[in-house]
Amino acid sequence: MKYEHAVQYNAYVQNDINGMERASDIGNRESSFKFEKPLKKFVTVLCILLAAEFIWLFIVSPCMPLTAVNVHGIDTISRPLVLNAAGLTPRSSYMSVNESHIEKMLQSMPQVERAAVSKRFPDTLNITLFPRKPLALTFAQVNGRTLPALLDEHGVVFQLGMAAGDIPAGLPLISGLFKEDIKPGDTAGPEYAGFFSSLRELNSAPEGLLNSVSEIYVNRSTYNTFDIIIYPVYNETKIRMSALNEDKLRYMFLLLDVFAEKNINVEEIDFRTGTASYKIRGQNGRSVYTQTYAYTNMPAVAANEGNVYER
Numbered sequence: 001m002k003y004e005h006a007v008q009y010n011a012y013v014q015n016d017i018n019g020m021e022r023a024s025d026i027g028n029r030e031s032s033f034k035f036e037k038p039l040k041k042f043v044t045v046l047c048i049l050l051a052a053e054f055i056w057l058f059i060v061s062p063c064m065p066l067t068a069v070n071v072h073g074i075d076t077i078s079r080p081l082v083l084n085a086a087g088l089t090p091r092s093s094y095m096s097v098n099e100s101h102i103e104k105m106l107q108s109m110p111q112v113e114r115a116a117v118s119k120r121f122p123d124t125l126n127i128t129l130f131p132r133k134p135l136a137l138t139f140a141q142v143n144g145r146t147l148p149a150l151l152d153e154h155g156v157v158f159q160l161g162m163a164a165g166d167i168p169a170g171l172p173l174i175s176g177l178f179k180e181d182i183k184p185g186d187t188a189g190p191e192y193a194g195f196f197s198s199l200r201e202l203n204s205a206p207e208g209l210l211n212s213v214s215e216i217y218v219n220r221s222t223y224n225t226f227d228i229i230i231y232p233v234y235n236e237t238k239i240r241m242s243a244l245n246e247d248k249l250r251y252m253f254l255l256l257d258v259f260a261e262k263n264i265n266v267e268e269i270d271f272r273t274g275t276a277s278y279k280i281r282g283q284n285g286r287s288v289y290t291q292t293y294a295y296t297n298m299p300a301v302a303a304n305e306g307n308v309y310e311r
Contacts, residue, residue, distance in 0.1 A: 065091055066123050073129030077111060082127065085109050086117075094122055102127070110158040110184035132158040135200060136216075137171040140182045151177075153200045155188030172199070172210045176218035176226075191224045198244035209249055216244075227272055232256065242272040252276075 071082050086102045099117040106115035106129065114130040132152040140149050142160065148167055150159040151174065160183065177188045188196070195218070202210050217229040230239040232253070239252050248271060255276065259266045268279040 064123065065093055066097075066125050068124040069127065070124070071127045071129070073127075074111060074131045077109070077129065082106070082129070086127065088125075092125075094119055094125075097125060108185075110156070113152065132156065134159075134168050134171055135196065135203060136174045137167060138174045138177055140178050142181050142183075149182065151188070151196075153196055155192050155196045157182055157184055157186045160184050170211065172203070172213055173215045174199075174218065175215060176220060179220075189224075191226075192218075195226075195228075195244060198246075202244060202246055202249070205246055209246065209253075212253060235260075237266045238268045240268065240270040240272055 066088075069083065069088065071079050085108070086105050088097070088102075097119065099119060102117045103115045106112055106117070106127070111131055112129050113132045116128040116130070118126045120126065134150040135153045136151045138149050138151055138157075139146050140157070140160070141147075147161040149157050150162070150168075150171075152158055155177075177192070178186070199210075199216075212233050213230055214233045215231040217231070218226050219229055220226045228241045228244060230241065230249070230252070232239070235256055237256060237259075241248060241252075252269060252271060255269065255278075256266070259278075265281045266278050267281045270277045270279075
């Protein structure tokens with residue numbers, strides 16, 4: 001009998017334990033449910049916000065008008081002029097602008113040699129202009145007026161009609177390039193590419209040979225060929241050459257020194273061939289043609305060994 005009561009008591013105890021465990025499980029589930037519900041709401045709201053941010057940042061914002069257009073490089077060109085040349089409008093956006101197209105548009109401006117355009121996501125455009133550098137000065141006819149014009153190393157006219165105080169000092173004067181009216185952006189032509197290349201090399205020569213040149217006249221022929229007449233600064237002698245050349249130009253100036261030491265009044269030196277021919281101013285306006293030695297005898301001129309002679 002006692003055994004039966006013990007078994008029943010243990011069964012009651014076990015049922016109580018099981019009931020307590022079930023109650024504990026139900027409580028835990030209810031507590032977990034109460035925690036998970038706000039967490040799911042938070043995650044849902046966060047996902048919505050992130051999706052909205054993504055849509056705004058990567059879809060909406062790039063299609064909206066640019067908020068910043070930064071222009072650098074050439075102070076003499078106004079910002080409105082740059083924006084107009086680039087084809088930008090108040091509605092231009094990050095997505096609508098094309099960097100390479102804008103660069104080509106800007107490089108069509110006479111003052112601009114090169115343009116660099118870059119976009120910065122999501123609403124910024126950077127424009128950097130690289131100006132043309134003056135290599136030479138010329139005078140051109142524009143509507144019946146003679147105006148100064150600046151040429152760059154490619155023979156492009158990029159500035160026209162400056163005041164005397166705005167003309168850079170030390171530029172060689174080039175004449176004879178243009179026979180008709182010109183405007184900014186005009187070029188001397190492809191046949192003068194070698195001429196401007198040589199002029200650039202002479203301009204960078206350390207001794208400053210071009211400082212001794214007053215004017216360089218381009219004497220054009222009818223078949224797109226030309227020769228050059230150089231007028232020195234401190235001498236009235238004309239120097240004819242087929243092309244600009246640093247060594248030959250040095251030779252010519254040495255030859256002028258020799259003529260000056262020998263009191264030979266030379267009107268013109270012609271060095272279009274390998275031999276330098278010169279013309280002496282004669283009496284009563286008559287000229288006497290003479291000839292000196294070949295260009296390879298330049299050391300003899302420097303030593304003044306008396307190789308200048310009349311023929």
